[in-house]
Amino acid sequence: MDFLEAMRATVGAPNVLTGADAQPYSVDWRERYRGQALAVVRPGSTDEVAAIVRHCAQAGVPLIPQGGNTGLCGGATPDDSGQALILSLQRLNRIRGIDTDNDTMEVEAGCVLQAVQQAAHDAGRLFPLSLAAEGSCTIGGNLATNAGGTQVLRYGNMRELTLGLEVVTPQGDVWHGLRGLRNDNTGYALRDLFIGSEGTLGVITAATLKLHPQPVARCTALLALDSIESAIALLGRARAGLGPALTGFELMAGNCLLDVVRCFPQQRLPFEGASAQLPWYALLELSDSESEAHARERFEVVVGDALEAGCVQDAVIAESMAQSHALWHLRESIPLAEKDMGKSIKHDVSIPVSRMAEFVQGTNAALQAAFPGIRHVIFGHLGDGNLHYNVAPGEGWAEGRLLARQDDVYALVHDRVHAVGGSISAEHGVGQLKRDVLPRYKDPVEMALMHRIKAALDPQGIMNPGKVLVA
Amino acid sequence: MDFLEAMRATVGAPNVLTGADAQPYSVDWRERYRGQALAVVRPGSTDEVAAIVRHCAQAGVPLIPQGGNTGLCGGATPDDSGQALILSLQRLNRIRGIDTDNDTMEVEAGCVLQAVQQAAHDAGRLFPLSLAAEGSCTIGGNLATNAGGTQVLRYGNMRELTLGLEVVTPQGDVWHGLRGLRNDNTGYALRDLFIGSEGTLGVITAATLKLHPQPVARCTALLALDSIESAIALLGRARAGLGPALTGFELMAGNCLLDVVRCFPQQRLPFEGASAQLPWYALLELSDSESEAHARERFEVVVGDALEAGCVQDAVIAESMAQSHALWHLRESIPLAEKDMGKSIKHDVSIPVSRMAEFVQGTNAALQAAFPGIRHVIFGHLGDGNLHYNVAPGEGWAEGRLLARQDDVYALVHDRVHAVGGSISAEHGVGQLKRDVLPRYKDPVEMALMHRIKAALDPQGIMNPGKVLVA
Numbered sequence: 001m002d003f004l005e006a007m008r009a010t011v012g013a014p015n016v017l018t019g020a021d022a023q024p025y026s027v028d029w030r031e032r033y034r035g036q037a038l039a040v041v042r043p044g045s046t047d048e049v050a051a052i053v054r055h056c057a058q059a060g061v062p063l064i065p066q067g068g069n070t071g072l073c074g075g076a077t078p079d080d081s082g083q084a085l086i087l088s089l090q091r092l093n094r095i096r097g098i099d100t101d102n103d104t105m106e107v108e109a110g111c112v113l114q115a116v117q118q119a120a121h122d123a124g125r126l127f128p129l130s131l132a133a134e135g136s137c138t139i140g141g142n143l144a145t146n147a148g149g150t151q152v153l154r155y156g157n158m159r160e161l162t163l164g165l166e167v168v169t170p171q172g173d174v175w176h177g178l179r180g181l182r183n184d185n186t187g188y189a190l191r192d193l194f195i196g197s198e199g200t201l202g203v204i205t206a207a208t209l210k211l212h213p214q215p216v217a218r219c220t221a222l223l224a225l226d227s228i229e230s231a232i233a234l235l236g237r238a239r240a241g242l243g244p245a246l247t248g249f250e251l252m253a254g255n256c257l258l259d260v261v262r263c264f265p266q267q268r269l270p271f272e273g274a275s276a277q278l279p280w281y282a283l284l285e286l287s288d289s290e291s292e293a294h295a296r297e298r299f300e301v302v303v304g305d306a307l308e309a310g311c312v313q314d315a316v317i318a319e320s321m322a323q324s325h326a327l328w329h330l331r332e333s334i335p336l337a338e339k340d341m342g343k344s345i346k347h348d349v350s351i352p353v354s355r356m357a358e359f360v361q362g363t364n365a366a367l368q369a370a371f372p373g374i375r376h377v378i379f380g381h382l383g384d385g386n387l388h389y390n391v392a393p394g395e396g397w398a399e400g401r402l403l404a405r406q407d408d409v410y411a412l413v414h415d416r417v418h419a420v421g422g423s424i425s426a427e428h429g430v431g432q433l434k435r436d437v438l439p440r441y442k443d444p445v446e447m448a449l450m451h452r453i454k455a456a457l458d459p460q461g462i463m464n465p466g467k468v469l470v471a
Numbered sequence: 472m473d474f475l476e477a478m479r480a481t482v483g484a485p486n487v488l489t490g491a492d493a494q495p496y497s498v499d500w501r502e503r504y505r506g507q508a509l510a511v512v513r514p515g516s517t518d519e520v521a522a523i524v525r526h527c528a529q530a531g532v533p534l535i536p537q538g539g540n541t542g543l544c545g546g547a548t549p550d551d552s553g554q555a556l557i558l559s560l561q562r563l564n565r566i567r568g569i570d571t572d573n574d575t576m577e578v579e580a581g582c583v584l585q586a587v588q589q590a591a592h593d594a595g596r597l598f599p600l601s602l603a604a605e606g607s608c609t610i611g612g613n614l615a616t617n618a619g620g621t622q623v624l625r626y627g628n629m630r631e632l633t634l635g636l637e638v639v640t641p642q643g644d645v646w647h648g649l650r651g652l653r654n655d656n657t658g659y660a661l662r663d664l665f666i667g668s669e670g671t672l673g674v675i676t677a678a679t680l681k682l683h684p685q686p687v688a689r690c691t692a693l694l695a696l697d698s699i700e701s702a703i704a705l706l707g708r709a710r711a712g713l714g715p716a717l718t719g720f721e722l723m724a725g726n727c728l729l730d731v732v733r734c735f736p737q738q739r740l741p742f743e744g745a746s747a748q749l750p751w752y753a754l755l756e757l758s759d760s761e762s763e764a765h766a767r768e769r770f771e772v773v774v775g776d777a778l779e780a781g782c783v784q785d786a787v788i789a790e791s792m793a794q795s796h797a798l799w800h801l802r803e804s805i806p807l808a809e810k811d812m813g814k815s816i817k818h819d820v821s822i823p824v825s826r827m828a829e830f831v832q833g834t835n836a837a838l839q840a841a842f843p844g845i846r847h848v849i850f851g852h853l854g855d856g857n858l859h860y861n862v863a864p865g866e867g868w869a870e871g872r873l874l875a876r877q878d879d880v881y882a883l884v885h886d887r888v889h890a891v892g893g894s895i896s897a898e899h900g901v902g903q904l905k906r907d908v909l910p911r912y913k914d915p916v917e918m919a920l921m922h923r924i925k926a927a928l929d930p931q932g933i934m935n936p937g938k939v940l941v942a
Binding site for chain 1: 627646648656661663666714825893914916924927928939
């Protein structure tokens with residue numbers, strides 16, 4: 001029996017896709033990576049995943065786990081050899097159970113994030129992970145990349161939101177690690193090791209997730225700032241004054257918001273005059289366990305003090321959910337307005353908060369010196385030091401002029417990120433995109449440890465080869 | 472140059488202890504494990520640690536990292552072969568820096584926990600890890616065992632409190648991983664792997680810790696309950712009503728509190744009549760970022776509703792810090808009262824909250840059937856499912872009668888923990904104490920993965936051999 005026949009015998013012929021049917025799985029959604037797969041297999045159970053992996057191990061066929069295919073670093077796209085199997089987890093999409101007393105839920109890897117959020121909500125709980133792709137990304141992909149999003153400040157990354165895992169090892173064994181325990185110190189942190197390993201150490205098939213209480217009320221404020229230093233002073237005040245009720249702290253450069261209102265005239269900046277021309281704005285979100293009125297009161301105290309102390313120039317506290325949404329909509333529209341400026345170069349980096357101002361000022365100046373005329377599109381989750389530091393083409397530049405210099409821009413920005421103790425991938429992972437530059441920024445001892453672990457768990461090198469580490 | 476001479480040349484003769492000087496390091500503080508060391512070396516810097524490890528690797532000398540020597544599972548005690556080196560980290564006790572804008576601090580492994588808490592406090596921040604041994608345990612030991620304590624519910628274990636590590640590998644290389652980043656997805660979770668590995672994968676020499684805002688006020692309440700089911704209903708209400716302000720939820724069996732007030736007549740239970748005779752009590756702590764008055768008000772709402780709903784029988788909300796302390800003191804005195812009952816058998820286990828009642832009722836009954844007359848001492852951090860499920864000798868039992876059956880008691884309790892999806896070590900680790908029974912309760916795939924990782928990182932097997940895993 002040849003390999004593909006064995007696959008068909010395992011998952012049923014309709015779940016083994018080849019040729020044109022396999023094509024959509026072989027391209028990432030931004031169409032930056034285009035590969036060729038031997039086939040796409042779509043198992044319907046953990047046992048089927050294990051059987052597939054055993055076949056692959058026996059035949060030496062590399063395999064690439066794939067969820068919603070919404071990744072930004074090519075981590076789920078095959079190379080163009082046509083030899084690797086894409087293992088689509090999309091049919092593994094059951095919510096296996098919700099335990100409200102234990103505040104946990106057990107879900108399969110192929111569950112779409114939004115379906116998980118909804119199921120938690122229906123059970124009167126909050127699953128706090130939230131990100132732009134939530135309508136199509138899957139929990140398996142969120143786990144593989146240790147996804148972050150806008151509420152990391154309060155709830156942490158995917159790693160902090162997960163208690164247990166079920167994993168198929170590169171040998172095709174199943175590790176039944178779906179524990180719903182907040183305290184368990186019986187050996188090595190295998191859960192944390194598989195999370196964020198981008199499918200290079202095994203296939204995550206299910207997870208036990210942590211649930212949180214639903215906030216009773218949410219309130220949003222938009223604050224106008226004269227500098228990053230002021231934004232950091234405001235962050236300190238908001239943390240001290242609001243404690244864990246502060247669930248979001250987004251920083252946006254003023255030009256980003258001006259571009260949004262220019263591109264989308266139905267949106268407006270809720271400031272006028274000088275306050276509408278400031279270099280930075282911060283969007284704060286407060287989640288309250290009492291009431292809307294209490295949420296607003298708390299905001300008023302902290303924002304009032306910050307205005308008085310001079311670290312905020314102007315402020316709007318949303319008076320309704322509609323206004324909260326309008327403020328968030330400004331923030332969420334930045335990537336769309338950015339698209340309108342031409343193809344940009346994106347950096348998903350993190351920086352110690354204390355070095356944020358130094359990084360932005362120094363890097364802005366160095367980029368202008370090296371590439372005069374380029375435009376900066378800077379926004380991010382200041383609360384956890386995560387910056388989307390993007391570079392757009394200059395006004396009127398021919399298409400391709402900026403992208404031709406992409407590697408130079410990457411190198412300049414990443415070198416500066418590294419110099420201030422930052423990370424070149426905050427929340428998107430490494431995939432293919434940053435694999436080759438990783439050794440430039442990682443301690444060689446750390447790289448060596450990673451290679452040792454990869455070799456120990458996947459000695460054949462069949463799990464998502466060429467991702468994260470050079471094979 | 473012989474091995475000990477090389478040690479003296481590395482750290483200076485006064486920092487190499489042998490004979491009687493080495494004895495105190497070779498016994499755990501509860502005197503359950505007594506070993507013999509080749510010597511104790513006390514390095515004063517990370518470079519000295521690395522040099523020592525390189526010597527050990529070359530000579531094939533096993534080494535045992537040791538912090539405050541307060542562990543409960545023999546994880547830092549040598550065997551009796553006299554061949555292993557104890558590597559005491561106590562001289563590595565500098566607080567290297569505090570970054571209040573980034574809310575991080577960098578500390579060496581030998582820092583005593585209380586000194587770290589104090590330094591954070593002096594900088595206007597909270598380092599929330601808190602446990603009984605905080606006056607003598609070290610951060611290195613807290614990291615090695617992924618320590619928990621009373622505030623896990625809100626702040627997580629040591630793993631969630633740590634952002635970066637500096638580690639000396641079993642080859643004597645230094646991994647400089649002291650990153651102060653909340654978002655960093657550039658490869659495998661080495662930090663999480665070293666944390667909780669009990670010194671079997673390398674030597675943690677320093678860490679970057681996460682700081683939190685200081686709460687403005689704390690308030691404590693003691694609630695009288697008729698059943699564990701009621702305690703769980705109360706936990707749900709407290710989580711929903713207080714959100715992240717709920718920083719502690721301790722469950723105590725009624726007989727524990729009666730024993731405390733019998734042993735320590737200066738303490739009293741703040742209830743009378745039937746309320747002083749209930750089977751369970753819960754101690755709740757609320758940390759507020761507004762005021763004492765606000766903290767009390769919030770407690771009154773949640774506790775009032777719970778009383779009305781019948782899931783709480785009686786309640787006392789502390790009216791002052793002194794009263795809060797008195798309530799906590801009751802909880803903290805349980806282990807001392809327990810000591811007065813004779814040598815007991817302790818279980819540090821965790822259980823899914825939803826199966827807590829079933830576990831306690833079933834295990835209590837099974838223990839009484841197997842060992843008629845034994846006494847139960849049950850308390851723990853219900854909020855994170857962590858139970859100290861202890862068994863004391865029956866009234867008037869001869870010394871040794873219970874301890875002679877220790878292995879049978881362990882097996883009965885741990886089998887039941889396992890049957891409800893719990894963990895046989897919630898927060899104390901494995902060490903020597905639970906090493907041999909671990910394979911009985913762990914998925915064999917998980918054990919195999921752990922052995923693979925151990926062999927990959929420490930192929931010579933010199934790092935704390937015989938701890939966690941059978942060598």
